[in-house]
Structures are given as structure tokens and as C-alpha cells.
Amino acid sequence: DPLLEVQKAAEAAAGGDLDVVVTVTGDDETGRLGRAFNVMLRRLRAREESLLNEHRRQETARRIQAALDLAETEDDAIDVAARALEQAAPEASAELLLADNSRAHLERVVTAGPDPAGPGCDVASPYSCPAVRAGRSLTTPSSTALDACPHLQNRPGGPRSALCVPVSFLGRALGVLHLTGPDGEPLDEEERETVVTLASGTGGRIGMLRSMARTQLQATTDGLTGLVNRRAFETRARAMHRSGEPFVLVMADLDHFKILNDTYGHEAGDRALRLFASVLTGATRDEDLVCRWGGEEFTLALVDTDCAAAAETLERLRRELADQLAGSPVPPFTASFGYVDAIACRTFEEAIRRADRALYAAKHAGRDRAILADPFADVDQEGPMTGPATDPVDPPSPPSARPAPLDDDPLAAVEG
Incomplete structure (x- = not known):
């Protein structure tokens, strides 16, 4: 009985089984009802998947922020970033470049992924990085593209895809997260969002720690001589x-x-x-x-x-x-x-x-x-x-x- 089949499918869906499918054979009212029911189930499955993905992203962001909040020093925050990079995109070659206090030079403080040397970006200062200048993450499907970052050119290993995400605090550039992968295979959306979340949290925590250190130094230091006050x-x-x-x-x-x-x-x-x-x-x-x-x-x-x-x-x-x-x-x-x-x-x-x-x-x-x-x-x-x-x-x-x-x-x- 077609109506009985639709009834059983509805009861299964109500119980949480959204993979059920109504077998539709006719073009009468019962057939149209069955097809409409299948469309509804597909949309529910898509919505469920979207909600699960959003939950995973929120949970990942929560765990990253919780770990960064536990960091008492800049080295602790860098260690969190290193572990998070390994989990966010385990197949990508990744590095974190941070500026010194003068913000004039970048130093490679983290490498992660299959290549121990990291992607090997040669950018020397924060504002030499196109992503930092643009103030947003830049995805490059292929380093051979006309508009690809010039710092991706002529690297050992040939063409590659890349993701560059600025690390900043209150609008001031602190560095960049840089990840590379096979040419023509950029990171998927979930991986990109996790890296962006990590860059935001890392910048916020390191910026806060540096700000606290400067405040403490000013409170305990004589301004003229630099000695303890x-x-x-x-x-x-x-x-x-x-x-x-x-x-x-x-x-x-x-x-x-x-x-x-x-x-x-x-x-x-x-x-x-x-x-x-x-x-x-x-x-x-x-x-x-x-x-x-x-x-x-x-x-x-x-x-x-x-x-x-x-x-x-x-x-x-x-x-x-x-x-x-x-x-x-x-x-x-x-x-x-x-x-x-x-x-x-x-x-x-x-x-x-x-x-x-x-x-x-x-x-x-x-x-x-x-x-x-x-x-x-x-x-x-x-x-x-x-x-x-x-x-x-x-x-x-x-x-x-x-x-x-x-x-x-x-x-x-x-x-x-």
C-alpha cells in the first residue's frame, strides 16, 4: 500500500532516520505525495549536515579559544597554535610567521605538516605579505595563476595551492599563518574556517600578552634609564x-x-x-x-x-x-x-x-x-x-x- 509506505517513512523520519526513501511508482496523488516526501527528506538531511558542520566549527573554535586562554606566555600561545595547525589541516604544510616588537621583521616560529621545513615563505616583514596588506585571508588554488602571491613563485617542489591568513590584534599586524598543498587542491571550506579561527585567536592572545607585558614593564621601569623603578x-x-x-x-x-x-x-x-x-x-x-x-x-x-x-x-x-x-x-x-x-x-x-x-x-x-x-x-x-x-x-x-x-x-x- 503506497500510503502505508509513506506513513512508515514519516514515522521513521520522526524517529530520526532521515535516510529513509519512499519508493514512488505512480503519478497519482499518492505518487506525488511520495516524491514530495522524498524532497522534504533530502532538504532535512542537507539541513542536518549543515547544522552538524556548524556545530563542529563552533566546537573547534571553542576548544582553540579555550586552549589559547590557558596560555600564560607567548611561547605557550605559539605551542597551542602549532598543535592546532596539525589538527586543522594535517595534510597541508603550514607555518606561523610572527613579527618582533618592532613589527619590522617576521620570524618563523611554527612549522607543521609533512614537510619539517614548512612551506618556506620568504616574506620578510608583515606588510610585505599581500594577505596582511589586504587585511583578509587569501586563497590561491595554484601558484601558477597570474594573480597568485609573488612569494609563491619559484619555490622548490614546483607549483602549489596556498592559504595565507593575517594574524593581527586590534588592527595591528602581528604576522601570518601560511599553508600550502598540492597544486589545484586548495583547502576545503571547513579547513579554511578553522585556520581563520586559529589566526584570529592566536593574534588576540599574543597581542594581549604583549600588551600586558608592555604595561607591566612601564609600571616597573624607570623611563629615562630603563632600570627597575x-x-x-x-x-x-x-x-x-x-x-x-x-x-x-x-x-x-x-x-x-x-x-x-x-x-x-x-x-x-x-x-x-x-x-x-x-x-x-x-x-x-x-x-x-x-x-x-x-x-x-x-x-x-x-x-x-x-x-x-x-x-x-x-x-x-x-x-x-x-x-x-x-x-x-x-x-x-x-x-x-x-x-x-x-x-x-x-x-x-x-x-x-x-x-x-x-x-x-x-x-x-x-x-x-x-x-x-x-x-x-x-x-x-x-x-x-x-x-x-x-x-x-x-x-x-x-x-x-x-x-x-x-x-x-x-x-x-x-x-x-
């Missing part, structure tokens, strides 16, 4: 003191800096501060903390160091400063230092006061020297320091007692 130094040094980690605390101050500024101008003063900061970082180790405390005063935490080793470091620093000034356009200057065994002090604040007092003593003793603070002296009798150790002004010396100034050193004549 006072707040960041105090946070880290206090933590070291609380944990009992041994270090020597050093307070340093440029001698007669005000006179240098008044004589040569503030630009010369800034050059002096930057040069001194460079000498400090060059004379210390990576694990040491070097800080611009404020104005012309600097602070160091020489980690896992005793006072004898610290004295050698400071003497080496003084010599290095003199050597660099000898061949520099920066006006000549010296620096004074006060230092203390921080762990011998009850608190970090006490260590600061003692090192500051030692710096003050170095100023009064003639400058251009380092003096070790007595960690057992009565700091209360010495009195707390409310600000940086000021550079005391020497009383004028009799003319006969003054050293003859150098002809090319007007500061020597001013200071006395």
Missing part, C-alpha cells in the same frame, strides 16, 4: 629580606650632579644618568637588582653576596665609570656609595637607612668612594633619613689648595 625594587627587595635571602644593599649617588646640570644643562644630566645606569648593569650580574631610586640616586641589591665581594664590585664599577667617561661626550663625574649587609639589619627599612647613612659618610669623606655601614651601630642615634642623602656642599678651599682644573673640564673649575 623604586616601587618594583622595594617590592622585590623586601620579599628577599623577609625570606632571609642574603644580599648587600647599596645606595649610590652621582657627585655634584646639580652643578653638572647647571653647568652643562639637563640634557647632559640625562646622558650622565643613562651612562651611569649602563655602567651599573654592566658591572653587576643578571640576578642582581639595579634601580633608579630617584633623581641622581640609585640602589642595588647584590644577591647572594657578602660585603667583601660587594666592595670589589663597587671598586670595579668606579673604574668602569672612569673608563667609559674617558671616551664619552658626557661631562666627567664620579659617584659615591654606601652599602650594608641587608640580612644583618632587622628590617628592609633599617637597611635602607644604614646604607643611606654610609652614602652620606662617603660624601663627607671626599666622594668617589664606597663606605660600608656598621650594621650594629645605633641607627636611632644616627637619626632616620627622610630623603635621599644630599650631596653636601664643601666650603671653598684656599686658591693654593685647589687642584688645577683641566682645560677641557669646566666642571672642575666650578666645583672646587
Whole structure:
């Protein structure tokens, strides 16, 4: 019975079986009903397939974004991109090219697929890539096409298909995802959409991480010298003191800096501060903390160091400063230092006061020297320091007692 067959097909379809087909033999009303029913089933199957594909795409996008959200560093995000590329288009040769912070150069950070060397795109900078310039993904069925990307030409292995997808963050180009396959066989729509999703998520996460890193750097760095600023130094040094980690605390101050500024101008003063900061970082180790405390005063935490080793470091620093000034356009200057065994002090604040007092003593003793603070002296009798150790002004010396100034050193004549 044709009607019974249509009824059974409808019941099967209602139960989820959309592959059922009504056998139609006649051209009467029952036959027309059967054919209409088959058309409906075909459309339902197509709709079901479309919904399943959309679900897969959404699930893939969700998993990619979830993995990228777990990335705490740029290297973590790059690792996610590498694994996702392997899954998105396993038969394609793929690579991720990322720009450095200057955005002037591209570096290959990921290769995936059957060729360990990757597609081998020779694009050197983000805006040399046509996809980046266009601001959208570019699919190239064949590198032999007239409008194919010029960077696809003359590669080893002959003609190929390609997909290039910009990696960007807030409209700024960070790099490009580049995939290649057999000539005339571009990636299918689902693969393309997955790669586009990956490029978008990777750009967003890496851009966010770089933005956070810049913000953190600005919050913890002195803008003039590039050294750690006072707040960041105090946070880290206090933590070291609380944990009992041994270090020597050093307070340093440029001698007669005000006179240098008044004589040569503030630009010369800034050059002096930057040069001194460079000498400090060059004379210390990576694990040491070097800080611009404020104005012309600097602070160091020489980690896992005793006072004898610290004295050698400071003497080496003084010599290095003199050597660099000898061949520099920066006006000549010296620096004074006060230092203390921080762990011998009850608190970090006490260590600061003692090192500051030692710096003050170095100023009064003639400058251009380092003096070790007595960690057992009565700091209360010495009195707390409310600000940086000021550079005391020497009383004028009799003319006969003054050293003859150098002809090319007007500061020597001013200071006395």
C-alpha cells in the first residue's frame, strides 16, 4: 500500500532516520505525495549536515579559544597554535610567521605538516605579505595563476595551492599563518574556517600578552634609564629580606650632579644618568637588582653576596665609570656609595637607612668612594633619613689648595 509506505517513512523520519526513501511508482496523488516526501527528506538531511558542520566549527573554535586562554606566555600561545595547525589541516604544510616588537621583521616560529621545513615563505616583514596588506585571508588554488602571491613563485617542489591568513590584534599586524598543498587542491571550506579561527585567536592572545607585558614593564621601569623603578625594587627587595635571602644593599649617588646640570644643562644630566645606569648593569650580574631610586640616586641589591665581594664590585664599577667617561661626550663625574649587609639589619627599612647613612659618610669623606655601614651601630642615634642623602656642599678651599682644573673640564673649575 503506497500510503502505508509513506506513513512508515514519516514515522521513521520522526524517529530520526532521515535516510529513509519512499519508493514512488505512480503519478497519482499518492505518487506525488511520495516524491514530495522524498524532497522534504533530502532538504532535512542537507539541513542536518549543515547544522552538524556548524556545530563542529563552533566546537573547534571553542576548544582553540579555550586552549589559547590557558596560555600564560607567548611561547605557550605559539605551542597551542602549532598543535592546532596539525589538527586543522594535517595534510597541508603550514607555518606561523610572527613579527618582533618592532613589527619590522617576521620570524618563523611554527612549522607543521609533512614537510619539517614548512612551506618556506620568504616574506620578510608583515606588510610585505599581500594577505596582511589586504587585511583578509587569501586563497590561491595554484601558484601558477597570474594573480597568485609573488612569494609563491619559484619555490622548490614546483607549483602549489596556498592559504595565507593575517594574524593581527586590534588592527595591528602581528604576522601570518601560511599553508600550502598540492597544486589545484586548495583547502576545503571547513579547513579554511578553522585556520581563520586559529589566526584570529592566536593574534588576540599574543597581542594581549604583549600588551600586558608592555604595561607591566612601564609600571616597573624607570623611563629615562630603563632600570627597575623604586616601587618594583622595594617590592622585590623586601620579599628577599623577609625570606632571609642574603644580599648587600647599596645606595649610590652621582657627585655634584646639580652643578653638572647647571653647568652643562639637563640634557647632559640625562646622558650622565643613562651612562651611569649602563655602567651599573654592566658591572653587576643578571640576578642582581639595579634601580633608579630617584633623581641622581640609585640602589642595588647584590644577591647572594657578602660585603667583601660587594666592595670589589663597587671598586670595579668606579673604574668602569672612569673608563667609559674617558671616551664619552658626557661631562666627567664620579659617584659615591654606601652599602650594608641587608640580612644583618632587622628590617628592609633599617637597611635602607644604614646604607643611606654610609652614602652620606662617603660624601663627607671626599666622594668617589664606597663606605660600608656598621650594621650594629645605633641607627636611632644616627637619626632616620627622610630623603635621599644630599650631596653636601664643601666650603671653598684656599686658591693654593685647589687642584688645577683641566682645560677641557669646566666642571672642575666650578666645583672646587
